[in-house]
Amino acid sequence: MSRRHLPLLGLALLLAAFGAYLLSHLQPYDEVVELGPSPEAKSNPYLAAEYFLRERGLNVQRAEGLASVRELPSVGQTLLLLGDRQRMTPRQAERLLEWAAKGGHLLFVAERLWDEERGESGDLLLDRLGIQQHSSPPADEEPDAETDSAEQAAAETPPTSEDVNPYPQLTQLYLENETTPAYIDFATDFHLYDAENRAHAWANSAEATHLLQLYHGDGLISVLTDSWIWQTEQIAEYDNAWLLWYLSQDSDVTLLYRAERDSLATLLLRHFPQALCALALLIALGLWHVGQRNGPLLPAPSLARRSLREHLRGSADFLLRRAGQPSLLQGLQHDILRRARRRHPGFERLAVAEQWQVLSRLSRLPTSAIGQAMRPVTASRVPHADFIRQVTRLQTLRNAL
Known part of the structure; x- marks a missing residue:
């Protein structure tokens, strides 16, 4: 045996001695593991x-x-x-x-x-x-006097050597x-x-x-x-x-x-509650997905940058839906009055008729057109065509000032 094998032989002898020591100290035992009812x-x-x-x-x-x-x-x-x-x-x-x-x-x-x-x-x-x-x-209550004779006979204990029921x-x-x-x-x-x-x-x-x-x-x-x-x-x-x-x-x-079999719904609810919840959620999502919309689908918006005109149109549509027609008409009339006050000092102290004459002189528009444009705005909704004509009159008057 060469010297190169001596370390391996020593290691094998050491492992064998350690194994013999463990075997001499190991003791088998039985353990019962209670798994509970089946x-x-x-x-x-x-x-x-x-x-x-x-x-x-x-x-x-x-x-x-x-x-x-x-x-x-x-x-x-x-x-x-x-x-x-x-x-x-x-x-x-x-x-x-x-x-x-x-x-x-x-x-x-x-x-x-x-x-x-x-x-x-x-x-x-x-x-x-x-x-x-x-x-x-209750135990301290007297027995019912109407108990039938058969049960009274049954309650009597047969003769035994003990007088008290244990x-x-x-x-x-x-x-x-x-x-x-x-x-x-x-x-x-x-x-x-x-x-x-x-x-x-x-x-x-x-x-x-x-x-x-x-x-x-x-x-x-x-x-x-x-x-x-x-x-x-x-x-x-x-x-x-x-x-x-x-x-x-x-x-x-x-x-x-x-006495009666459980229904299919009862069995499913008892054994598969999570699956039923998932199914109900899936059905709700499906109904929401295919539900009827209030109008036609809008085309997909373009990824290109929108123009200023589109932004202005969108803002006007938003104001029309949120504030209504009277608010937009009154806004134009107030803008016209503000421009008139700037060009004619003391304009706000004049009577309505005199204001209309000043507006006619400044804009070179007839007084009748001024009266139609500056007439008081009603709270009721007007037809769409009348609303467009009124806005056109006000814009024409404002642009002329």
Whole structure:
């Protein structure tokens, strides 16, 4: 090995020693990076509920709108109507109830409060079933004396070893042959009232009823005060997930998040607001560009320098538009009087007739022409031909002085 290779060999040995030192001190470790919910989970608050039901062996599908109910079989099917029903028509409400009467299980959320003055709530499904939704009374308020006998029986806790309800804010659901209830954390702000006493099952908290079940024809209808208990953030709390399985067991499940599809305009506004703003601006600019003008287009001005005559004509046109005919005529008359005062001292102290005679002598024009030129100017607009003749008379008189 020649001496020229010794530095390279020393450098290689140094790098190898440094690499061995690093390897002896490196320690592998695992790090979990939380990326948050997926876009699908953000857009679907009931995605966890779908996965839960599928894990229980149920066949779960989604429906895009109420129109799909026409092709949905009734027997062995549970329809979870969890979407907004503000646009529902009376015909659509009747179709849903007919679907349930043929053997289906319809589950929906009460949306509106009962109006005592009108005698209805405006919720098409609630009003047709005789179910009323009220605001729950405050905790320190006495229960309503008119509560029906079925709900009074439901409010009574079955005999247990404890005399005090340990969870008064939770809804309790008792099953046959079970000594302890299931606990669900419905919101306690609302209360369901079975005005026609049709319900055969219910679930109550200490102050209100949050679940009613009633037979409808050959099918079953379940009414809830709210469905947020099955959203992703709450479904794992208490027995919320178990209630979802219990209400839909032994059937296929169809989830309907929206009673009506969003319009094209709503979808575009939600997903492409910047593009819509750019399109609106482009349309406005296009309309402004092709908009109708007030007159014919003027020819393009020449790049050559304009003459004095053109400047004078432009100035006169500007004064005519801005000040009007009376101002121009009075300006000429004042110029004539100023020249007369210069040539004839004491001119301003003479009477009008004498002034006209002096002007006639100075300009060698007849007095009649002087009178026509110096007559008082009216504020009204005169025809264009008369205006030209009057200006000609005044210019002739001024040039003669």
